[in-house]
Amino acid sequence: MPSDYRLAPSLAARLLGLSLVGWGLLVFLATVLVVLLQAPVAVLSAAVLVCVAGVFGTGVLLTRAAYVVRLTEAGYRVRFVRGVGVAQGRWSEVEDAATDTIAGSPCVVLRLRDGRTTTIPVEVLAVDREQFVRDLQTHLDRGQRR
Known part of the structure; x- marks a missing residue:
């Protein structure tokens, strides 16, 4: 019977925090596109939706799905x-x-x-x-x- 061992919670929290910085950077870049290049606001909305899904997906991956x-x-x-x-x-x-x-x-x-x-x-x-x-x-x- 296989045994899977996952990331320690403290390490998973650090990696999730690092990923939050990355997702936040994506929203920032989308905001810059909308403000400076007058891109449609839908670009920012799509970026926010992708980031929210990405945060939840990263959280699930780090805490439940991925084994070390x-x-x-x-x-x-x-x-x-x-x-x-x-x-x-x-x-x-x-x-x-x-x-x-x-x-x-x-x-x-x-x-x-x-x-x-x-x-x-x-x-x-x-x-x-x-x-x-x-x-x-x-x-x-x-x-x-x-």
């Missing part, structure tokens, strides 16, 4: 994390898993048989660190027994 880490019976996949290393792999490729602190952040490091690694900063996940490590180890043990 997915663990399945076959392997794992990590998304939206810079410096992750190998973003996806099969459990049969994993030599071992270890916890480490990298740049002051607690991480889980999957060492692959070919020497490459996958680094997952646990602080970006909306889950207790110990619970994530236990679930990852369970998936790893099952996957390597196959």
Whole structure:
């Protein structure tokens, strides 16, 4: 059974705030078009509607739809994390898993048989660190027994 781990609420809030700046910039540019270039007011209305839909869509994506880490019976996949290393792999490729602190952040490091690694900063996940490590180890043990 797959396990999906989403963004931590604090990180999702920061990303939503950043996206609000982007959506606000779009409304500002539409306003400039209407005022300076005498574009129809419908341009501004359309921009506002797109932005409202975009804000809600971004919120849903960040809090419910998008996962950062997915663990399945076959392997794992990590998304939206810079410096992750190998973003996806099969459990049969994993030599071992270890916890480490990298740049002051607690991480889980999957060492692959070919020497490459996958680094997952646990602080970006909306889950207790110990619970994530236990679930990852369970998936790893099952996957390597196959």
